[in-house]
Amino acid sequence: MTAELVRGQNHTLPQTRLEIRVSAGTPVVAGATLGDERGTVCGIEWIAHPGSPQLPGLEVSQQAAADHRLAVDLEALPAGAHRVTVLLALPVGAGGPVRFGAVPAPFVAVTGLDGTEIATFTLTDLDAESAVSALELYRRQDAWKVRAVGQGYAGGLAEMLADQGVRDPAALAGSIQEAVTRGLARSVAPPPPRTPEGDRVRHATGSADHRPTAPPPPPAPEPPEPLTDPATTGPAHTTQPHTTQPHTTPGPAAAGASAAGPSAGGPINYAHPRRQHAAPPSPPPAAPPAQPGQPAQPVAGDATGWSMDERLYNQIWGMFEDLARAVAAYRSAVDFAESRMDQELDRALSDPRNRIGGAGDRAREAARAKRDELASRAREALDRDLAQLAAEAAVVEPALPAAYAGWGNPVWHAHRIPMEIPMALRIGDLHLPERADLRIPLLVRLPLERGMWVDSGRTASEAAALMDTDRLRRLAMETAVAHAARLLAVYPPGEFAVHVIDPAGSAAGPLAPLVEAGVLAGPPAAGPGGVASVLAHLTRRVDLVQMAVRARAADSLPPDLDTGEQLLVVNDFPHGFDDRAVTQLRYLADEGPAVGVHLLMVADREEASAYGPVLDPLWRSLLRITPVADSHLADPWVGHAWTYEPLTIPPGSHVLEQVLAAVAAARRAAGR
Helix, strand or coil: CCEEECCCCEEECCCCEEEEEEEEEEEEEEEEEEECCCCCCCCHHHEEECCECEECCEECCCCCEEEEEEEEEHHHCCCCCCEEEEEEECCCCCCCCCCHHHCCCCEEEEECCCCCEEEEEECCCCCCCCEEEEEEEEEECCEEEEEEEEEEECCHHHHHHHHCCCCCHHHHHHHHHHHHHHHCCCCCCCCCCECCCCCECCCCCCCCCCCCCCCCCCCCCCCCCCCECCCCCCCCCCCCCCCCCCCCCCCCCCCCCCCCCHHHCCCCCCCCCCCCCCCCCCCCCCCCCCCCCCCCCCCCCCCCCCCHHHHHHHHHHHHHHHHHHHHHHHHHHHHHHHHHHHHHHHHHHCCHHHHCCCHHHHHHHHHHHHHHHHHHHHHHHHHHHHHHHHHHHHHHHHHCCHHHCCCCCHHHCCCCCCCCCCCEEEEEEEECHHHCCCCEEEEEECCCCCCEEEECCCCCCHHHHCCCHHHHHHHHHHHHHHHHHHHHHHCCCCCEEEEEECCCCCCHHHHHHHHHHCCCCCCCECHHHHHHHHHHHHHHHHHHHHHHHHHCCHHHCCCCCCCCEEEEEEEEECCCCCHHHHHHHHHHHHHCHHHCEEEEEEECCCHHHHHHHHHHHHHHCCEEECCCCEEEEECCCCCCEEEEEECCCCCCCCHHHHHHHHHHHHHHHHCC
């Protein structure tokens, strides 16, 4: 599983032969230094750069490029080398940007030779720096690790090399930039990824509308866990919402813009470096030819994957990441413009001569005019990115299969219970305030890797605080019922069962569609006895399947044991739960997902506070969603506070009843 690192975080490397991929969106110089145990570079023979690209166990590119692949063999490094530091710098004298704050945030990935990502790091919060130490590989107790560094240097290569103990760093930096300048006339295509056999797969490079003609690469790695809830994550999670840790320094370039920046006037390449556009085995329909000077027309399924569902899944996550980075660049640009205005005002007003007459007023007007110009240019770049993403969403949404589609999509009216489960399930939409109508589907992988918690508390959000308590709880339970119905509808007949615990019988109304359709595994459990019976049944199932898996004796399972996926819907927790029941529920949350038992809790965490920290692991293991719109989810790249919108059934629609009737009919036909 890929580790998405933040600045200062480390991760163990499982192998010693690696590639380090750099995607910057603009030409950069890539190099690496070797250091001893203290991180000191012993001499220029321990530095790999475009003028001297090869060292024992290390090879870098010979010129500036937007994409690099550095080859590393940690076992072949010189004796005494305990650290490999990857360096990035902007080329000088090439007419390009002179600071990282004016370009998209560089992305660095450590991969195996087959292209599988081990760890990734996005270098955010850079401004006036023209050189940066991206990450380092270091030896610790005979094991190698990677650490995200992200240390920038406004003094460029010379300052960075001096910080590592290099003698005469200015002369070496000059020779590196001279070597780069000599190679700028040649265009450099990034090396294609390696296949598992170690050979290179040749493919076309360039903008997103290019299509390769060579054999397809291996399947793209699975996108990372996309969202965290800062209210429930533990200390190990460092991602926080943008609103609590704003970006204050990066410059005004938007993610996905061309290397020339938003003011160049040319077409924008909306393909983020992380987004792969290599053709899958069955290529999607070709995009209509673009008009000169215009981006290519979006096509549904224009992403990697072995099936249309997989291509759409990857495309949706690509759109999510593109929107996150584009908005991050815009917000950073506005912050930069404000900061620059404040600095210019401070300099102007610190001169006593400007405090008399109209000089001070003119200085303020000039500073504000520059601020407005920078903010306007950033907004123009953002609007272009948003328009392209909106056009992509407009063609993707109608093409989605039922599992990825909202309740209002006509595909649900023609839905048939499938014979195999899909890759993922849509549980809501996400959007940012810069364009609230641009919704990105929130997909979770199937089988579920973690349970969900529908927060029914009035303190969950501002919208919830304005609602009546009883209405909010009913809405939360209706949300849970809708999710259970979607899960039942996308699984083959009889391979997914739903159990319900309703201790006080307060959810009879919302549960009516499930009960009347006859799709529950049994009547909703009420009272302490019902709670204990359902929990004992599911706990026994988890224990038996775990033992069978460990002993590799699946044939020894009791014939009456349902080995299909199980979902336990718990209403109004913790009412009706004693200490033993709470312990069993925590056990199901921890051990259940690995053997097909999942939780869907409907609860107000404030009411469960009496249990104290005993329930903290339970809440952290679940994905918190809300029955009303709320901005509580954060992405792993830039930490935006995303607004989650639950899926709603169109007023007057009977789609839920139709779907449940189809589930019941499919079960009868299958004899389940």
